[in-house]
Amino acid sequence: MNGETDLRALLTGLRPQLNPGRYVFTTIRSAIPSGVDPVATVREPEGLTLVVRQEEADAAGLPYEYVAGWITLRVHSALDAVGLTAAVARELTAVGLSCNVVAGFHHDHLFVPVERAAEAVEVLLRLARRSA
Template identity: 75%
Template sequence: MSGESDLTKLLGGMRPELNPGRYVFCTVAGSVVPPGVHPVATVAEAEGLTLVLRQEEADAERLAYDYVAGWITLRIHSALDAVGLTGAFARELAAAGLSCNVIAGYHHDHLFVPVERATEAVALLEALAARSATGTQA
């Protein structure tokens, strides 16, 4: 099943969902995930392997991190070649002074926002979705 690519449908059907827990971005040398660590995402970079994982796992393995995030999943199945979704929600969050780190999975977009403002971010995304669904999205 291919994902949705119509921007109005994507925005109106985002259904942002805050996943439980606190998440951090760590890096390790090489390209191997350390034993005992179960990242929700990895990114291979020239400088090392980035791991996105639960804060308690990073703490248990003594992995350094700077940023503690809430993880929001946009529940609509977005096409990987869809145009405008990331820009639209990024503008909405930026207008509220919220940073956002985005990872696209095959089915969904995943947003990592400051943990202390994650609930606010969900509310902003829900408001954007509601405006889009009624045709009043600006």
């Protein structure tokens, strides 16, 4: 199944979903600790970045600084789609919200400050309604 590339269709079909839980970014230089099940990983020269549930990081003694809410954009976006990330960033920037984006094969995933995650969903819903 091919992902969507039309920006208007992407924006009107955002359907942001706030996933339950609190998520953190941490980094390790060795094996992923037992009991830690990352929702995303990124390999960098400095180590392996993990995005994990906060309670898993705490139980494994992993350090972190940023606690996020995880929003999934349920539109099936193509990996070569142009403008979706920019449009979402522009909307969140307008209300002073930071956002870390992770692209999956089917969907884009946004990590925003946990205390403002519900607000971020509302901002994205307004963007989708305006784009229709």
